[in-house]
Amino acid sequence: MPRSQNRTARGQNPAAREQILTAAREEFAEAGYNGGRIDSIARRSGLNKQLVYYYFGSKDDLYRAALEAIYSEIRLKERELDLRTLPPEEAITRLIDFSLNYLAQHNEFIRMLADENAMGAPHMQNAETMLATNSPLISMIGATLRDGEAQGIFRKGVDPLELYISIAGMTFFYFANGKTMSAIFGRNLADPAVIESYRSHIVTMVLKGLRA
Numbered sequence: 001m002p003r004s005q006n007r008t009a010r011g012q013n014p015a016a017r018e019q020i021l022t023a024a025r026e027e028f029a030e031a032g033y034n035g036g037r038i039d040s041i042a043r044r045s046g047l048n049k050q051l052v053y054y055y056f057g058s059k060d061d062l063y064r065a066a067l068e069a070i071y072s073e074i075r076l077k078e079r080e081l082d083l084r085t086l087p088p089e090e091a092i093t094r095l096i097d098f099s100l101n102y103l104a105q106h107n108e109f110i111r112m113l114a115d116e117n118a119m120g121a122p123h124m125q126n127a128e129t130m131l132a133t134n135s136p137l138i139s140m141i142g143a144t145l146r147d148g149e150a151q152g153i154f155r156k157g158v159d160p161l162e163l164y165i166s167i168a169g170m171t172f173f174y175f176a177n178g179k180t181m182s183a184i185f186g187r188n189l190a191d192p193a194v195i196e197s198y199r200s201h202i203v204t205m206v207l208k209g210l211r212a
Contacts (some may be wrong), residue, residue, distance in 0.1 A: 007021060016045075016047060016051060017055045018100070019046065019056055019094070020041065020042075020044040020045045020051070020052055020056065020062070021065060021066055021069050022045070022067070023037070023041045023042075023044035023045035024041050024062050024063070024066040025070060025108050025112070025142060026044055026108065026110055027040050027041045027044060028063060028066055028108075028111075028115070029107065029111040029112055031110035032110075032111075032115045033063050033115055033116075033119060034125075035175075036059070036063070038052055038053070038059055038062075038131065045086070060123070063123055064123040064124075066110060066112065067123055067124065067136060070106075070108065070109050073108065074102060074106075075136070075194065077102065078095075078098065078137050079136060079137065079140070081094055081095065081098055082196060083140050083141070083144050084140060084143060086144075086145070088145070088147050088148035088151065088153050088154060089145045089148070089153060089207055092144065092204050092206060092207065093207070094212065096165060096167055096171070096199070096202055096203055096206060097199065098200075099167055099168065099171040100171050100174075100198075100199055102173045103171055103172060103174075104195065105210050107175075108200060110172065110175055110176050113172075114176055121167050128191075133201060136192060137164070138160050138161050138164060140161075141160040141164055142160035145160055145163070145210075147157050148210065148211075150156070152212055153210075153211065153212060154189060154210045154211065154212060155210060155211065155212045156212075159211060161212075163206075166206070167202070167206065170202050170205075171202070174189065174198060178190060
């Protein structure tokens with residue numbers, strides 16, 4: 001178990017820990033892991049540096065905890081979509097809509113994930129917390145695909161993880177590279193009307209690709 005989890009279990013002030021995590025997410029999103037500073041995180045949180053080390057032990061542990069926090073947040077919101085109560089095509093559409101809307105509003109998730117990938121994902125290797133938050137979503141998508149197969153709507157043999165990666169790729173890339181693509185192609189990809197057009201494009205592509 002990471003040291004930060006041990007400290008949480010016996011910590012006296014969960015609110016202080018949450019303040020530090022929020023500040024860390026802001027700092028690492030702006031400066032990256034290498035540029036992020038504990039002194040700056042302490043200032044952002046309004047707490048002293050000693051408390052940061054008390055709750056998280058090290059910069060490494062704090063960065064890992066911040067990654068786990070953003071992953072837990074997005075996975076919780078995905079589970080709240082309750083895809084299993086929807087018809088298969090509507091469920092997939094809702095998942096696409098959620099991904100687009102979440103990424104449009106949470107630039108810190110995009111920046112921290114891009115930074116972690118650039119480093120080779122050292123903080124996510126063998127991260128049991130993040131694995132646990134991912135697994136239910138893939139199972140939910142798999143069940144939706146099986147429902148679609150049984151109803152003759154979806155083709156057989158679609159891998160739920162591959163489908164998730166495809167949706168994540170189309171949505172994440174759009175926002176992670178939106179500024180450069182806007183400059184290159186002369187279209188403001190942050191414009192709500194342009195995002196809505198792209199949303200319709202993705203929904204059409206994914207659903208047609210799934211149909212029997």
